[in-house]
Amino acid sequence: MTPVRTPAAQSLQAALGASVDPLGYARQLLPLHRAWSEGARIRSEVRPVIARSWKRAPGRGGESRLLPEDQLAARRRGNQEMSILGELLGDRLLPLAGQAENQLVITDGEGYILSVRGPRAVRRQSDGIGFIPGARWREADVGTNGIGTVMVERIPMQVFGPEHAREEQHAWVCTSAPIVNPATGALVATVTLAGSFRTAHPHTLALVSATAREAEGELLRLHQLELDELRSAVDGPGGRYVLVDGHLAVAASRGFDCPARLPVPGGLQEGNVWVRGLGAMHAAPVPGGWLLRPVAERVVLELCSGPVPKVVISVGSERTEVPLGWRHWQILELLARRHQGVDADGLAELWPGPVSAVTVRAEVSRLRAKLGGIIAARPYRLTVPVVFSC
Structure with a gap:
């Protein structure tokens, strides 16, 4: 029987509800994992977030890359966000880690483990599966796992027992959340509580998720202070x-x-x-x-087909290159040849078969997102001179 999850657990991608027996649920998952690992179609009982990961990273993945100690030390020193957040993450999560016989694992934005803290007994067990500082735990390295899957999905989640790609991880539950720097939109870290699958609980996920949000809030607060300083410096x-x-x-x-x-x-x-x-x-x-x-400099759009289509936006002597997909190149080429402008129906001729106006407008919208004010609407037309090259 598939465990029933609370709405909160569903939104946070908890692996199982608080009243579900972890051992019994692990036994339910084993044949699903076995069928997938043997090449069968992924069964509908598999959680969608896990099914997506199994499709992305079939089998056991590759080999986890282990950094030399000097490179690991350099990563730790160079990770500005973690130098700010390390104490906060430890204060919020280490007490629970000790009580629940879990360990706290922090990675950088590339999936390299920066630190592992928690009970020694749990540490000894995790050492045996390569869950150690300096190891990289992307999906491509070790298949479906809490760290790598959270890096792709960008949501807090648990990976439970046989949901892991590798059998040596089936005794574990990893409760993970991404940390994104609001200033850049870049993934800067993941934070994970990892331990025996018997310790799995949706409350753990709620705590890890709340801690990650608090960490992002702290980064946002510090960034706002930096913006205030910038405004003051340029008054x-x-x-x-x-x-x-x-x-x-x-x-x-x-x-x-x-x-x-x-x-x-x-x-x-x-x-x-x-x-x-x-x-x-x-x-x-x-x-x-x-x-x-x-500035009042003349702007020119240069279309270059070449092996890889691109446009070059020239403002005076400065040039900005923007790579293009083939469809976007075709749209620009057509607009360049029809100075009076083209509506969605006119652009539809670029598609090999029937296409809706909604699809055409969506494609032009994506192109305008790259080039902005260079393409006007109603009808679609170029607002700057165009030259062809390459």
């Missing part, structure tokens, strides 16, 4: 401008309707640059970030 420039930090997060602006972070392909460098939604801007470095002001 009230005249005219229209946008002030951003090194992550392109907007600290202040005048005369522009800006998103929280600027979309700039390839990042900023001093000089003229095309910024989606803003147009041609001059970027000048300031302490802690960049000051952007509008």
Whole structure:
């Protein structure tokens, strides 16, 4: 019988409900894992989040890469987020880890284990399966597991017993959550409580998830302080401008309707640059970030088919390259040849068969997200001069 989960457990991807016997549930999962590992179709009883992982990382995965001690030490020193959050994570989770005979495992954003803390008995057991500092635990390395699967799914979840790809991990439950830096949107860490599958409980997942959210909140608070310092350092420039930090997060602006972070392909460098939604801007470095002001430089769009299609946006002498998929290249080429503009029906001729206007508009929307104000709508048309090259 499939265990019944509470709504909270479902939203957090708990492996089983509080009243479910872990041993009995593990026995239910074993034939499902065995069938999958032998190449059979994944059964519907498998949790969707686990089924997706089994499809992504069939079999046992590859081999976990182990960093030399000097490289591990360098990663620890260079991980600014974990130097900030390490104490918070330990304070919130180590007491439960000790009581539940679990260990606290923290990785960086690439899946390398930075630290393992907890009861010695649990540590001795985890050493035997390579769950040690310096090891990398992506799905591609060791198959379905709490760390690697959370890195892909970006949600708090448990991986229980035979849901793990490798049989030597079937005695374990891993309760994991991702930590994303709000300033960059990048995954900077995962935090996991790992122990015997008999210790599995949805409350563990709630605590790990809440701790990860608290960690992200702390990173956001510190980032807001950095933005405040940037605003203070560049006080009230005249005219229209946008002030951003090194992550392109907007600290202040005048005369522009800006998103929280600027979309700039390839990042900023001093000089003229095309910024989606803003147009041609001059970027000048300031302490802690960049000051952007509008410029009247001529903008030209260069279409280059080549082996890999791309466009080059030229603002004066500055050039920004944007790689394109083949469909986006075709759309731009058609727009370049039809100066009067094209509606969705006109663009539909690029598809080999019948296609809905909704599909066409969605594809153009994705292209406009790359190029911004270069493509106008109603009808779709290019707003800057175009040249063909390559």
